[in-house]
Amino acid sequence: xxxxxxxxxxxxxxxxxxxxxxxxxxxxxxxxxxxxxxxxxxxxxxxxxxxxxxxxxxxxxxxxxxxxxxxxxxxxxxxxxxxxxxxxxxxxxxxxxxxxxxxxxxxxxxxxxxxxxxxxxxxxxxxxxxxxxxxxxxxxxxxxxxxxxxxxxxxxxxxxxxxxxxxxxxxxxxxxxxxxxxxxxxxxxxxxxxxxxxxxxxxxxxxxxxxxxxxxxxxxxxxxxxxxxxxxxxxxxxxxxxxxxxxxxxxxxxxxxxxxxxxxxxxxxxxxxxxxxxxxxxxxxx
Amino acid sequence: xxxxxxxxxxxxxxxxxxxxxxxxxxxxxxxxxxxxxxxxxxxxxxxxxxxxxxxxxxxxxxxxxxxxxxxxxxxxxxxxxxxxxxxxxxxxxxxxxxxxxxxxxxxxxxxxxxxxxxxxxxxxxxxxxxxxxxxxxxxxxxxxxxxxxxxxxxxxxxxxxxxxxxxxxxxxxxxxxxxxxxxxxxxxxxxxxxxxxxxxxxxxxxxxxxxxxxxxxxxxxxxxxxxxxxxxx
Amino acid sequence: xxxxxxxxxxxxxxxxxxxxxxxxxxxxxxxxxxxxxxxxxxxxxxxxxxxxxxxxxxxxxxxxxxxxxxxxxxxxxxxxxxxxxxxxxxxxxxxxxxxxxxxxxxxxxxxxxxxxxxxxxxxxxxxxxxxxxxxxxxxxxxxxxxxxxxxxxxxxxxxxxxxxxxxxxxxxxxxxxxxxxxxxxxxxxxxxxxxxxxxxxxxxxxxxxxxxxxxxxxxxxxxxxxxxxxxxxxxxxxxxxxxxxxxxxxxxxxxxxxxxxxxxxxxxxxxxxxxxxxxxxxxxxxxxxxxx
Numbered sequence: 148x149x150x151x152x153x154x155x156x157x158x159x160x161x162x163x164x165x166x167x168x169x170x171x172x173x174x175x176x177x178x179x180x181x182x183x184x185x186x187x188x189x190x191x192x193x194x195x196x197x198x199x200x201x202x203x204x205x206x207x208x209x210x211x212x213x214x215x216x217x218x219x220x221x222x223x224x225x226x227x228x229x230x231x232x233x234x235x236x237x238x239x240x241x242x243x244x245x246x247x248x249x250x251x252x253x254x255x256x257x258x259x260x261x262x263x264x265x266x267x268x269x270x271x272x273x274x275x276x277x278x279x280x281x282x283x284x285x286x287x288x289x290x291x292x293x294x295x296x297x298x299x300x301x302x303x304x305x306x307x308x309x310x311x312x313x314x315x316x317x318x319x320x321x322x323x324x325x326x327x328x329x330x331x332x333x334x335x336x337x338x339x340x341x342x343x344x345x346x347x348x349x350x351x352x353x354x355x356x357x358x359x360x361x362x363x364x365x366x367x368x369x370x371x372x373x374x375x376x377x378x379x380x381x382x383x384x385x386x387x388x389x390x391x392x393x394x395x396x397x398x399x400x401x402x403x404x405x406x407x408x409x410x411x412x413x414x415x416x417x418x419x420x421x422x423x424x425x426x427x428x429x430x431x432x433x
Numbered sequence: 434x435x436x437x438x439x440x441x442x443x444x445x446x447x448x449x450x451x452x453x454x455x456x457x458x459x460x461x462x463x464x465x466x467x468x469x470x471x472x473x474x475x476x477x478x479x480x481x482x483x484x485x486x487x488x489x490x491x492x493x494x495x496x497x498x499x500x501x502x503x504x505x506x507x508x509x510x511x512x513x514x515x516x517x518x519x520x521x522x523x524x525x526x527x528x529x530x531x532x533x534x535x536x537x538x539x540x541x542x543x544x545x546x547x548x549x550x551x552x553x554x555x556x557x558x559x560x561x562x563x564x565x566x567x568x569x570x571x572x573x574x575x576x577x578x579x580x581x582x583x584x585x586x587x588x589x590x591x592x593x594x595x596x597x598x599x600x601x602x603x604x605x606x607x608x609x610x611x612x613x614x615x616x617x618x619x620x621x622x623x624x625x626x627x628x629x630x631x632x633x634x635x636x637x638x639x640x641x642x643x644x645x646x647x648x649x650x651x652x653x654x655x656x657x658x659x660x661x662x663x664x665x666x
Numbered sequence: 667x668x669x670x671x672x673x674x675x676x677x678x679x680x681x682x683x684x685x686x687x688x689x690x691x692x693x694x695x696x697x698x699x700x701x702x703x704x705x706x707x708x709x710x711x712x713x714x715x716x717x718x719x720x721x722x723x724x725x726x727x728x729x730x731x732x733x734x735x736x737x738x739x740x741x742x743x744x745x746x747x748x749x750x751x752x753x754x755x756x757x758x759x760x761x762x763x764x765x766x767x768x769x770x771x772x773x774x775x776x777x778x779x780x781x782x783x784x785x786x787x788x789x790x791x792x793x794x795x796x797x798x799x800x801x802x803x804x805x806x807x808x809x810x811x812x813x814x815x816x817x818x819x820x821x822x823x824x825x826x827x828x829x830x831x832x833x834x835x836x837x838x839x840x841x842x843x844x845x846x847x848x849x850x851x852x853x854x855x856x857x858x859x860x861x862x863x864x865x866x867x868x869x870x871x872x873x874x875x876x877x878x879x880x881x882x883x884x885x886x887x888x889x890x891x892x893x894x895x896x897x898x899x900x901x902x903x904x905x906x907x908x909x910x911x912x913x914x915x916x917x918x919x920x921x922x923x924x925x926x927x928x929x930x931x932x933x934x935x936x937x938x939x940x941x942x943x944x945x946x947x948x949x950x951x952x953x954x955x956x957x958x
Contacts, residue, residue: 227587304584399947424925428934533776625832626784628755632789
């Protein structure tokens with residue numbers, strides 16, 4: 148069953164002014180429940196505009212969007228429900244922390260949903276375990292935490308709302324490699340544990356390649372493709388031409404193929420690369 | 434000049450002066466009129482209020498509780514023309530002069546105040562930085578609002594108390610970010626050898642040339658005329 | 667160091683230690699950030715500094731142009747002690763700094779005014795400012811944008827304006843503190859290209875703090891910091907060949923290095939000092955061809 152469905156979704160900025168720009172152009176897609184999807188595209192490709200439609204922050208200029216089978220813009224009153232169904236974690240989410248304590252900040256979303264105090268408490272303890280925030284940190288001010296901790300608290304604030312779809316916009320931006328791997332680990336863990344749909348927006352094909360099973364590529368306001376990770380990497384040349392960088396390892400293997408080495412697979416992680424090479428090398432020994 | 438005009442004729446003179454500088458500036462009249470559009474409702478409202486509520490002796494029209502007098506009509510037209518002139522004048526200024534030139538000019542103009550320990554350079558620097566960061570902070574406010582809305586913050590409904598409370602999740606992050614930016618900026622300025630106004634030179638030196646003196650003389654002339662008109666008509 | 671004169675030191679760090687003092691209800695807390703660090707940086711070098719957040723690399727960088735002064739030990743820039751207050755502006759002019767957030771280091775509302783900022787502070791003649799501003803903008807390839815408002819530029823463009831603002835001072839050295847962290851891949855490659863261009867063509871010493879291993883792999887020398895100390899300081903291929911050590915402190919290596927290292931550990935005859943795509947392709951090809 149599809150959780151997100153768009154039909155000819157189009158969004159035009161500044162209509163009627165000289166700055167008119169079509170940010171999302173006639174996008175039709177269907178994302179199934181429980182999927183872990185990566186969304187890539189360079190700056191200005193329309194990916195940020197697209198995801199803001201998914202939780203009703205933007206209204207399409209034309210076309211339709213369905214969340215969980217419901218037409219989002221059919222009745223205006225349900226917008227808040229849509230926002231509870233689709234949680235959006237913005238870039239640098241730590242800059243929206245505002246409460247006196249970490250606990251209260253994570254509670255902000257669930258409270259807005261009208262959950263009971265007991266339920267909120269349960270969710271906060273559950274989610275802070277998942278994101279690795281010790282319970283002694285919960286009573287501290289969020290402004291006293293380290294950069295990585297702040298980021299995890301901010302993400303927890305949306306995860307605690309347990310949305311059916313969780314969208315994260317560049318969740319690893321500006322972090323060091325350790326912080327980056329930690330966030331990606333948390334996202335995968337959340338997906339596994341809750342079984343909810345997760346959309347991960349990123350510039351980094353390396354992050355995406357490591358984490359997701361399906362990839363959505365936006366290019367120049369249009370949907371370039373939405374397919375399994377393996378199939379998307381088959382088109383790595385086209386993706387490079389768009390100005391997106393494919394992982395270093397993919398570039399190396401594309402060049403090996405050009406040099407005549409027979410490799411059928413499309414390589415996008417180091418582990419996979421190593422296994423493939425070992426097979427080739429051991430074949431040679433026989 | 435517009436505020437000093439208290440009589441109808443002196444205002445007319447001011448209006449003529451405005452038209453004169455519009456022609457001089459070579460800015461298309463269309464653009465100025467476009468700039469006037471947003472104030473139309475304000476003009477209409479003040480016109481209506483003035484028209485109906487100013488009392489006078491010569492009654493022109495009487496209808497139910499509404500009385501329109503000659504005095505109210507005069508005053509209404511007067512105020513409307515004044516508002517329009519004022520806005521057209523300011524938009525003319527912003528079309529012809531960049532904010533940075535404006536702050537530079539203000540710094541130069543108030544330079545003599547340095548003698549009485551007014552921190553003129555610092556004030557001008559503050560203005561420049563404020564102008565630089567307004568668009569950045571507007572963008573940031575937008576982002577924070579979207580983010581809190583996505584967490585279910587309700588900014589649109591409820592009474593005044595409830596609504597102002599609802600803005601706390603936006604104001605606090607905004608303040609925190611403004612302070613962080615200020616910190617970063619201070620460090621960046623320090624690294625680029627900033628040490629206050631002393632011994633500073635400028636890329637673009639503002640020079641007073643003959644044309645500026647002519648403009649100044651003309652302005653003074655018009656102002657004098659306006660004041661004279663006030664008395665005699 | 668590729669034939670560069672090793673005698674010409676631009677920055678000399680001698681046994682410095684530094685602590686941040688933090689006052690709260692429990693009294694004054696000292697957090698030791700740098701512990702007895704020594705480092706020599708030579709003219710014309712391109713150095714990358716790696717380390718996870720909080721390892722002290724930004725604090726070290728701030729010692730290079732006397733934004734911070736060491737608690738003990740000394741830092742010399744061109745032989746001048748950074749504690750010498752009379753020479754403060756000479757030091758800051760020789761060692762420029764570019765920071766992570768492009769928005770928070772642009773002062774003026776017009777690009778060229780911003781590039782002129784440091785020169786105005788230094789009291790340079792207007793005609794000379796004009797010349798240097800134009801030169802600097804051309805060098806970073808932003809001359810066409812000189813009348814633009816900074817907030818309308820992309821991240822990569824803003825960062826290049828910030829770099830122009832520094833090179834207008836004609837510094838001998840530029841310290842860049844994670845200049846690409848907030849940029850998209852396009853902006854990142856623009857900035858890196860600009861940095862390398864400055865290093866090659868103007869012989870400006872570059873100290874690049876980064877989390878991106880591919881950027882560090884392009885440097886002449888890589889310095890790795892951990893817990894306020896320098897733990898590795900060598901050519902990039904030597905540093906990255908220590909895959910296990912780097913991973914143990916939460917750092918990465920380029921994917922090609924990781925792959926070759928992995929094969930080497932399994933007994934294959936392949937160098938562990940491979941850091942570029944070209945080297946990796948060649949090494950793998952010869953490995954495959956020798957086997958078959």
